[in-house]
Amino acid sequence: EVQLVESGGVLVQPGGSLRLSCVASGFTFNSYRLSWVRQAPGKGLEWVTNMKQDGSEKNYVDSVKGRFTISRDNAKNSLYLQMNSLRAEDTAVYYCARDHYGASDYWGLGTLVTVSS
Amino acid sequence: AIRMTQSPSSFSASTGDRVTITCRASQDISSYLAWYQQKPGKAPKLLIYAASSLQSGVPSRFNGSGSGTDFTLTINCLQSEDFATYYCQQYYSYPRTFGQGTKVEVK
Numbered sequence: 001e002v003q004l005v006e007s008g009g010v011l012v013q014p015g016g017s018l019r020l021s022c023v024a025s026g027f028t029f030n031s032y033r034l035s036w037v038r039q040a041p042g043k044g045l046e047w048v049t050n051m052k053q054d055g056s057e058k059n060y061v062d063s064v065k066g067r068f069t070i071s072r073d074n075a076k077n078s079l080y081l082q083m084n085s086l087r088a089e090d091t092a093v094y095y096c097a098r099d100h101y102g103a104s105d106y107w108g109l110g111t112l113v114t115v116s117s
Numbered sequence: 118a119i120r121m122t123q124s125p126s127s128f129s130a131s132t133g134d135r136v137t138i139t140c141r142a143s144q145d146i147s148s149y150l151a152w153y154q155q156k157p158g159k160a161p162k163l164l165i166y167a168a169s170s171l172q173s174g175v176p177s178r179f180n181g182s183g184s185g186t187d188f189t190l191t192i193n194c195l196q197s198e199d200f201a202t203y204y205c206q207q208y209y210s211y212p213r214t215f216g217q218g219t220k221v222e223v224k
């Protein structure tokens with residue numbers, strides 16, 4: 001059974017940093033591109049970033065470029081999101097998702113990041 | 118960035134109804150479109166990819182169509198478990214973008 005489990009979401013002050021993790025199981029991790037997608041409270045979905053299987057390609061939405069960094073450790077079946085210079089507008093549930101021909105076929109339950117003083 | 122516009126934003130329907138949600142892209146995205154269903158407090162669920170391919174395990178009452186800039190999601194014979202919010206997403210180019218969502222409510 002495919003599983004994605006996110007962790008690391010907490011309350012953090014504006015300007016602070018946070019690292020999210022996503023541990024995968026039930027599939028060959030290094031065969032799939034993976035994404036982070038977020039959803040602000042009561043709002044729609046926003047794609048944030050993704051990373052190719054071997055880490056050779058990373059893509060970001062403009063609003064997080066230069067502040068967020070995606071990475072992965074294929075030996076640990078883990079995906080990460082380093083989030084720096086956090087802003088109130090980064091408050092959201094962050095989902096880890098597996099890419100399937102470009103769409104996302106499996107999602108984690110999400111982890112809540114709250115940026116507030 | 119490619120803008121995805123869904124219509125309507127919400128509507129009411131009854132079980133057994135046939136419902137249609139539309140999604141329009143601001144530029145040609147070929148068939149690089151997915152549809153997701155999301156229920157409150159839950160992660161999104163992939164329904165359709167490549168505009169019209171049904172994801173494994175998704176009931177056949179869900180149907181996707183379209184290409185280029187105009188797409189539709191049709192739910193035939195709406196079931197109680199189908200009341201949810203639906204999102205389209207393009208993956209033709211980066212950043213991948215979602216529509217604003219369409220909430221299907223009980224009439």
